[in-house]
Amino acid sequence: GENVEQHPSTLSVQEGDSAVIKCTYSDSASNYFPWYKQELGKRPQLIIDIRSNVGEKKDQRIAVTLNKTAKHFSLHITETQPEDSAVYFCAQRGGSYIPTFGRGTSLIVHP
Amino acid sequence: KAGVTQTPRYLIKTRGQQVTLSCSPISGHRSVSWYQQTPGQGLQFLFEYFSETQRNKGNFPGRFSGRQFSNSRSEMNVSTLELGDSALYLCASSLSGATNEKLFFGSGTQLSVL
Numbered sequence: 001g002e003n004v005e006q007h008p009s010t011l012s013v014q015e016g017d018s019a020v021i022k023c024t025y026s027d028s029a030s031n032y033f034p035w036y037k038q039e040l041g042k043r044p045q046l047i048i049d050i051r052s053n054v055g056e057k058k059d060q061r062i063a064v065t066l067n068k069t070a071k072h073f074s075l076h077i078t079e080t081q082p083e084d085s086a087v088y089f090c091a092q093r094g095g096s097y098i099p100t101f102g103r104g105t106s107l108i109v110h111p
Numbered sequence: 112k113a114g115v116t117q118t119p120r121y122l123i124k125t126r127g128q129q130v131t132l133s134c135s136p137i138s139g140h141r142s143v144s145w146y147q148q149t150p151g152q153g154l155q156f157l158f159e160y161f162s163e164t165q166r167n168k169g170n171f172p173g174r175f176s177g178r179q180f181s182n183s184r185s186e187m188n189v190s191t192l193e194l195g196d197s198a199l200y201l202c203a204s205s206l207s208g209a210t211n212e213k214l215f216f217g218s219g220t221q222l223s224v225l
Contacts, residue, residue, distance in 0.1 A: 032211040043115075043201070043216040044154075051211055089154060093210040097167045099144075101154040 004092050006102025014110050019080050021088055021105045024072045029095025033066060033073045036089045038104075044089060048075070052094075080109045113138065115204050117217035125225050129190040132220045134202035136183050140215070142166075142208030143185040145177060148199040148219070157200075160185050161208050189222075197224045 003026045013019050023033075034049035050057045050064045050073065057064050061080075066073040077084055090102040116135040124130050136143050144159040144167075156169040160179035177187040183204075189196055199221050203214040 034213070036216075043218045045216070046213050049213065091154075097159060097208065097210055098156045098169060099214070100156075103153040 004090060004100045004102045006090050006105060008105060009103065010106045010108070012108045012110065013080050015080060015082060017080055019075075019077045019084070019107055019109075021075045021090070021107075022072060023074070023090035023092075023102050025092045025100070026071065027092065027095050027100075028071070030071075030092040031094040032092070033064070034091050034093075035064060035075050036091065037086045038089065039086045047088075077107075080107075082109050082111050085109045115202060115215050115217035117200075117202055117220050119220060120218065121221045121223075123223045123225065124192050126192055126194060128192050129188065130192060130222060132187045132189075132200055132202075132222075134185045134187070134204075134217055136185070136202075136204030137215055140204035140206055141183050142205045142212075143179060143183060144203050144205075144208070144214070145185070145187050146201045146203065147171070148201055149197075154201070157187070159208060166208065192224045194224050197222060 005024045031052040036044035037047045038044040048062050048064050050066050061078045063076040087104045087106050089104050091099050093099045118133045142161045145157040146154050148154050159167040163179045174190045179185045199219045201219045203216045205212040
């Protein structure tokens with residue numbers, strides 16, 4: 001089935017630094033790429049998404065870029081804050097209804 | 112608007128038992144999907160229901176089943192529980208289940224099988 005690889009599995013940064021998480025997918029029919037943030041013991045929450053007709057999307061300190069040719073997309077968080085500490089999941093949907101998720105990146109922001 | 116509600120929040124069962132989990136979607140959402148989340152396998156799709164019909168199914172054994180009611184509420188059942196079924200079970204709702212729709216997740220049911 002479709003596959004999404006996510007890297008790194010753990011990312012440790014100092015407050016104020018930028019953080020970048022990358023995902024690679026295999027299904028060329030994928031056309032929707034959401035990112036979720038899951039804090040410990042809480043539900044995954046959509047933080048940003050991008051559709052295949054767009055190359056970049058920004059929302060304040062968060063941005064997502066998509067390279068359809070290379071089949072990868074990335075989450076960028078600037079000016080990180082301790083409250084950004086969480087597990088981040090990428091996902092893809094498209095040719096098949098079934099969403100496929102990356103394994104998650106544990107982001108730790110040190111004050 | 113109320114979010115996606117899952118009950119119960121925690122469950123402890125023993126091997127061989129069965130369990131039923133409940134999910135109430137956001138009002139107006141007609142698609143409900145279920146996921147299993149474990150540290151080893153991450154988030155995996157179980158199945159999706161729309162208008163009381165199972166529309167999509169992931170790669171899980173037949174012990175995992177579900178249904179959806181006319182008010183879009185959904186239940187998931189796991190029979191003959193195994194130790195490996197211990198996981199966080201999440202449901203998500205969306206308006207119609209289109210592939211580019213946002214999914215809204217519930218807080219999950221943490222199932223422990225002893």
